Amino acid sequence: MKTEVFISGGGIGGLTLALKLAKRGIDVVVAEKLPGETPVYKGELLQPKSMQVFEGLGLDSEIRSFANEIRVLDLLELSSSLQVKDRSFMDYSVLPGKFNRAFMIRHEQLKSIIRNAALQYPHFHYFSGTACKELTESKAVLQLGKDKTEVEARYFFGAEGRASVTRKAMGISVKAAEYNHHFLTVTFPRRPDFTDGRIISTYNRFLGLFPLPDNEVRSVYLISPGEYKQLKEKPVEYFHKMYTDLAPSVNGYVQQITSWKKIQLMIPIQYHASSYVKGNKAIIGDAAHAVHPMAGEGMNMAIQDADILGELAADMITSGHTDPENLHWYEKVRYSRAAYVLGLSHLSALAYSFPYKPVSYLRRRTFERMEEDQFLHYKQMLNISGMGIWKENARDRLIQSGVLPRRKRGPTLDMKERNLFAKEDDYPWKEEGLT
Ligand SMILES: Cc1cc2nc3c(=O)[nH]c(=O)nc-3n(C[C@H](O)[C@H](O)[C@H](O)COP(=O)(O)OP(=O)(O)OC[C@H]3O[C@@H](n4cnc5c(N)ncnc54)[C@H](O)[C@@H]3O)c2cc1C
Structure with a gap:
């Protein structure tokens, strides 16, 4: 052929x-x-x-x-007693133009x-x-x-x-x-009004919930390497509790997973x-x-x-x-x-990889700053969206770490658009010519 x-x-x-x-x-x-x-x-x-x-x-x-639209990722940091300590958002709608949301x-x-x-x-x-x-x-x-x-x-x-x-x-x-952690991953039913993404963490636990269409949600839960084998020996109710502790809203839904066989191991x-x-x-x-x-x-x-x-x-x-x-x-x-x-992606992974309270404190502070400072927020959303790249500079890092105060204004539309990939960036040979 x-x-x-x-x-x-x-x-x-x-x-x-x-x-x-x-x-x-x-x-x-x-x-x-x-x-x-x-x-x-x-x-x-x-x-x-x-x-x-x-x-x-x-x-x-x-x-x-066939998809569920995701406009916002809701980031919740819980205390040791599992109360919400901090809440911040990553909002796709800061992106200019019609490609300003994600889909599951x-x-x-x-x-x-x-x-x-x-x-x-x-x-x-x-x-x-x-x-x-x-x-x-x-x-x-x-x-x-x-x-x-x-x-x-x-x-x-x-x-x-x-x-x-x-x-x-x-x-x-x-x-x-390899990383110092693995994930459990599984899809199960969700409440119909839970449609945006949610990341819930404590200083030593992490649960990501990403709503799919048809009232389902894909979940990822961080575990230690080797823990999967031990977990599978426990009753599946133990798994339900790991989830409902962090996300009470999945109570009544996650229980529809009735066997460890449905829950897969993901090794990053x-x-x-x-x-x-x-x-x-x-x-x-x-x-x-x-x-x-x-x-x-x-x-x-x-x-x-x-x-x-x-x-x-x-x-x-x-x-x-x-x-x-x-x-x-x-x-x-x-x-x-x-x-x-x-x-x-590696940096985002590190932010959740170490089960220590100072790391959790730094993470909270970074996300707070990212939400408050519109430049930081825009850069983060642009960089994960794939629509362009606008790298962080020294000033951004100092604002993020709290050394400098947050900026009063955000980027103008012109500044935002300048950092989007144009056709010439995606397909440069069309301008420069093929040999
Ligand atoms: C177990 C697992 C879990 C993941 N979970 C996530 C996640 O939760 N979120 C996320 O963003 N990304 C996740 N990823 C990554 C994401 O799914 C991949 O980055 C994406 O699917 C890559 O697409 P691809 O087409 O390059 O490769 P793949 O999706 O891997 O597709 C490759 C295809 O090639 C076929 N193939 C392999 N060898 C041959 C061969 N010799 N001849 C013919 N066909 C062959 C395979 O059967 C497969 O269909 C996961 C990946 C894996 C492996």
């Missing part, structure tokens, strides 16, 4: 990339190892930039109809929306239950059951997640860093491949980087990689500038952005 672009992995990243190419009339083959839905929880929070990408693909209204959508639902859109195109070929075993310069070796088949392509893109065959074929290895890791492109191959999403889930960025980074690489490859093929050297534009745009988000 021959195609223009072969994509290994039909997760969110691979499917978004394939749809971008198929929409531009490019023949694309996707091989997905799993025959059906993935049994593990994966990312479900769509940041504003991802919604902008999906608007470009004509999917935004369909996605909204079930991972498999999002995948099926993207896949169904791609299936409308006769030059989109999707092979499920088919693993990519090996890649050479010009071929991918696929395996379905006992049968092996080969696909010849001009470009090979790896979107297989953490264990990437493409990354291996490119000779790039990654070293994963972080790595960043040294490069994304080699010859006629490139990697995206978790194949290229793994990010701590605290800031809800993993799935969004995969979507944003797919947007840039898809636009670039489509431009290269449709304009006849097919020299693989041009693929480096993708790395040029995405590498530093991903590095920044990895750092941001």
Whole structure:
């Protein structure tokens, strides 16, 4: 079989990339190892930039109809006696323009929306239950059951997640860093009026609640490494109490989890491949980087990689500038952005990683300051949204730590807009030209 672009992995990243190419009339083959839905929880929070990408693909209204809108993340810090000590907000509506909110959508639902859109195109070929075993310069070796088949392509893109065959074929290895904590994660029913995100912490406990549509909520609860095994030996009521202690509003709902079997362990890791492109191959999403889930960025980074690489490859093929050297534009745009988000997520993880009262005090103070100082708040929301990057400077840090007073005014609309990514930032080769 021959195609223009072969994509290994039909997760969110691979499917978004394939749809971008198929929409531009490019023949694309996707091989997905799993025959059906993935049994593990994966990312479900769509940041504003991802919604902008999906608007470009004509999917935004369909996605909204299957999603729960998140305008605000409510941050509650409780005392040792579990009383609310501090409350602050992270408010997406400070972002200018229409992409000023996040959305929670079930991972498999999002995948099926993207896949169904791609299936409308006769030059989109999707092979499920088919693993990519090996890649050479010009071929991918696929395996379905006992049968092996080969696909010849001009470009090979790896979107297989953490264990990437493409990354291996490119000779790039990654070293994963682990954290001093793990998470329990599970979805259960919620009160209908609980629709915004909520993070509840004490000096040594953390619970994140992210409402999904259909009155469900996805939760993450921080535990120590090794604790999962011990917890599973306790009655499931012990788990219910861990949640209701911190969030009395889930009482009557979390009890609908009746077995530890539903509750999964999530082990956060972080790595960043040294490069994304080699010859006629490139990697995206978790194949290229793994990010701590605290800031809800993993799935969004995969979507944003797919947007840039898809636009670039489509431009290269449709304009006849097919020299693989041009693929480096993708790395040029995405590498530093991903590095920044990895750092941001790592810092957010550290804020909740150490079970000591002084750390909890610093965290409270930082969030208070972030809410009071409109520059700090805007920068935080912009940086997690993916719509732009506006790095913190020395003055910001001094305000955050309480050395300097908060600013009386916030950024003007012009200042806000100046830090959004423009088309020229996302797709610079369109101005500067392909070789
Ligand atoms: C267990 C787990 C829990 C997570 N939880 C969260 C979370 O709560 N919040 C968050 O923001 N992020 C979370 N993430 C991260 C987020 O889901 C990922 O960053 C995002 O899914 C990355 O998308 P991707 O398309 O790059 O990779 P993936 O979603 O991993 O998709 C890769 C696809 O490739 C397929 N594949 C693998 N190998 C091959 C092969 N050889 N041939 C063909 N197909 C192959 C896989 O079956 C899979 O469908 C989690 C990740 C994992 C692994």
